[in-house]
Amino acid sequence: MAVVRRLPRYYRYLDDLYHAGVLRISSKLLAERMDLTASQIRQDFNNFGGFGQQGYGYNVEHLRREIGSILGLNNNHTAILIGVGNIGHALLANFTFERHGFTLTAAFDTKPELIGTQIRGLTILDVAGLDDFCKDKTPDIAVLTVPRSVAPSMASRLALLGVRGLWNFANIDLDTQLHGEMARQKVTVENVHFSDSLMTLCYRIGAKKD
Amino acid sequence: MAVVRRLPRYYRYLDDLYHAGVLRISSKLLAERMDLTASQIRQDFNNFGGFGQQGYGYNVEHLRREIGSILGLNNNHTAILIGVGNIGHALLANFTFERHGFTLTAAFDTKPELIGTQIRGLTILDVAGLDDFCKDKTPDIAVLTVPRSVAPSMASRLALLGVRGLWNFANIDLDTQLHGEMARQKVTVENVHFSDSLMTLCYRIGAKKD
Numbered sequence: 425m426a427v428v429r430r431l432p433r434y435y436r437y438l439d440d441l442y443h444a445g446v447l448r449i450s451s452k453l454l455a456e457r458m459d460l461t462a463s464q465i466r467q468d469f470n471n472f473g474g475f476g477q478q479g480y481g482y483n484v485e486h487l488r489r490e491i492g493s494i495l496g497l498n499n500n501h502t503a504i505l506i507g508v509g510n511i512g513h514a515l516l517a518n519f520t521f522e523r524h525g526f527t528l529t530a531a532f533d534t535k536p537e538l539i540g541t542q543i544r545g546l547t548i549l550d551v552a553g554l555d556d557f558c559k560d561k562t563p564d565i566a567v568l569t570v571p572r573s574v575a576p577s578m579a580s581r582l583a584l585l586g587v588r589g590l591w592n593f594a595n596i597d598l599d600t601q602l603h604g605e606m607a608r609q610k611v612t613v614e615n616v617h618f619s620d621s622l623m624t625l626c627y628r629i630g631a632k633k634d
Numbered sequence: 635m636a637v638v639r640r641l642p643r644y645y646r647y648l649d650d651l652y653h654a655g656v657l658r659i660s661s662k663l664l665a666e667r668m669d670l671t672a673s674q675i676r677q678d679f680n681n682f683g684g685f686g687q688q689g690y691g692y693n694v695e696h697l698r699r700e701i702g703s704i705l706g707l708n709n710n711h712t713a714i715l716i717g718v719g720n721i722g723h724a725l726l727a728n729f730t731f732e733r734h735g736f737t738l739t740a741a742f743d744t745k746p747e748l749i750g751t752q753i754r755g756l757t758i759l760d761v762a763g764l765d766d767f768c769k770d771k772t773p774d775i776a777v778l779t780v781p782r783s784v785a786p787s788m789a790s791r792l793a794l795l796g797v798r799g800l801w802n803f804a805n806i807d808l809d810t811q812l813h814g815e816m817a818r819q820k821v822t823v824e825n826v827h828f829s830d831s832l833m834t835l836c837y838r839i840g841a842k843k844d
Contacts (some may be wrong), residue, residue, distance in 0.1 A: 426636075432833035495833050496840035510727065514720035515828070518805070524829045525836035564839060589839040591832055595728070614835035618725070618826065619734045622801055623642035623705050625824035626735035629774060629799040630706035 427468050431495055433458060434468075438488035439523070450481040497525035503591075504557070505531040505567040506578060508538050508548055511593050512569035516543040529563060558585035565589035572596045583609035592616060637678050641705055643668060644678075648698035649733070660691040707735035713801075714767070715741040715777040716788060718748050718758055721803050722779035726753040739773060768795035775799035782806045793819035802826060 503526040575594035713736040785804035
């Protein structure tokens with residue numbers, strides 16, 4: 425799982441390099457950028473069959489494509505978003521789902537003043553229509569940007585509707601609360617915890633001061 | 635660094651347990667909750683002097699306090715927030731900085747319609763007054779929730795103003811772009827990349843399907 429956790433970072437760096445027109449990169453330079461050792465990188469890539477040629481570095485376009493393929497970014501997954509508050513709105517307005525493996529097919533909210541409005545071409549739908557939508561379109565995952573208080577009940581509802589993954593921004597640990605239910609329904613939960621990176625920063629500025 | 639990356643997660647789980655009134659927890663149960671092995675947990679804690687007594691499990695309150703202290707959560711760090719768009723607004727309205735080591739002392743924006751308004755008791759200030767504020771109050775870190783296009787110049791400005799850390803939501807890799815400058819000014823950058831967890835979810839739902 426630790427290697428898998430590094431794959432998105434590899435992909436992100438390679439994607440940046442690719443879009444900057446870089447053709448090849450050495451494991452040494454990639455390691456420096458990623459704050460890893462070159463041997464760690466070679467070991468990681470060997471886990472997946474190895475992508476490099478000794479002494480020639482890595483072909484950026486090839487490596488990016490291979491890692492993207494391992495991550496499943498080309499599998500035409502679909503996503504819906506539930507809850508167009510501040511975070512939901514920010515994701516709809518700025519986040520490029522397509523570049524990270526998903527087509528966003530719908531967004532839902534309960535507020536009458538939001539329903540029917542558009543953000544980047546996507547019309548906000550009434551959450552009352554969520555069940556019919558899911559039965560009809562079977563989205564792969566749901567982005568959970570609802571208030572904390574309704575997150576568990578919404579997660580259960582989405583699980584029963586056949587959603588296979590939850591990208592959870594609700595700042596509540598659904599794995600702990602709904603562990604049995606999510607496991608039974610085979611729903612994968614990926615929690616986004618802002619606090620972890622802030623506490624890491626807290627540690628790092630303290631360590632630097634000493 | 636890998637252990638350090640796990641500390642915030644340990645703290646988060648222990649904080650939840652603490653607030654739920656749990657007094658003791660075994661390394662086995664903590665491991666299950668955190669998707670680690672019990673021996674991994676014992677090894678991590680031994681790195682920091684060990685907190686447990688064989689066979690008795692861990693005292694939740696004590697362990698939470700010790701890990702919080704290693705992270706430096708009680709060091710009275712101060713933070714300012716730059717950019718009250720959707721993400722900035724969400725953090726101001728919902729994120730409990732105090733529980734994660736920081737007192738938020740000011741928020742800044744450029745928009746006249748925002749300046750002077752309040753969110754959770756904090757008045758939005760004009761970014762024109764940023765330099766004076768920083769010279770006077772010397773905040774430890776800045777939360778960077780500005781648009782991507784202005785993030786590098788704002789990061790440079792904050793570095794020159796003596797800020798020691800950046801919690802960067804601007805979806806741009808400041809480490810790469812401003813590596814030399816941030817290193818010279820001894821600024822620690824912690825990037826928040828939403829895409830990493832979405833790509834991990836993409837991998838996990840694909841792996842489960844096979």
